[in-house]
Amino acid sequence: MEINKILSNAGLKCTGQRIKVMEILTAADLPMSAENIHALTDGMSLSTVYRIAEKLCEKGILSKNTIRDSDKFYYELIGGAHRHYAICLSCGQMRRVNVCPVAAPDIDGFTVTGHKLEIYGYCAECERQKQTAKKRVL
Amino acid sequence: MEINKILSNAGLKCTGQRIKVMEILTAADLPMSAENIHALTDGMSLSTVYRIAEKLCEKGILSKNTIRDSDKFYYELIGGAHRHYAICLSCGQMRRVNVCPVAAPDIDGFTVTGHKLEIYGYCAECERQKQTAKKRVL
């Protein structure tokens, strides 16, 4: 199995909990908070989720991000692909954007190694509701 | 004074504390955490700093962000200008980037209203230290 390989390559033991966390993140395919992950386990300790996520970040298997004004961290697999997300300001839904609209920035006296882009706006659903709300007011 | 005007235009009372917070943010010209702001006041209550920052965000005078893996919020004046920051992965220093290397993204079924870009890398100082460290190893 692929997951076992990733773990052992990183020098980590293949425990049931770690495999479970990896499976959840693989299936989710979107950034997940520790709480999100925990909710999909069958009673795994929340601190174990945090510890596993932390360890996987340390090994470069996961990335840890904060999103918008959220007061928590979100973890996601670093699949190799460079990804960005479009975040709906109304419902908070996140959607993956496959293209990267960022031109390689060239900054004087600074060695650029990467970047993170968050795109804000409204998803089709919320946009429609906004329009409806507007009409109602008129 | 300009600050008083901003506050009263927003329908807020011009209290000494609010003016102080605005002055600090104007002078800092970089995102500041509540703690950062608090450290520059003369004993203002930390919860007051939080309450003022929250109110100013609500009025669209400040923006509230999280940076990298930091576990706190940073506030900055929305001066009208569109800004991004280059963040040093080694020392955490933030530096303003005046240009915006993001091409207006066009996403199917999503109404884009804005974006946030963080650029990661190493400042000249830290880059130099990395080079030195490398040489030492050789």
Add this chain to the structure above:
DNA sequence: TTGCCTGCAAATAATTTGCAGGTGA
């Protein structure tokens, strides 16, 4: 076997909130 893992509960740290008194318009 043995050191790395995990669960549980307690500890941190950032942020929020209730309440009583203070202050700007």
Add this chain to the structure above:
DNA sequence: TCACCTGCAAATTATTTGCAGGCAA
């Protein structure tokens, strides 16, 4: 005057950590 502000302390919430037992290699 009076509604809005502020300080203080206690409450919340996300995350971390100590410790004792458990499991992978």
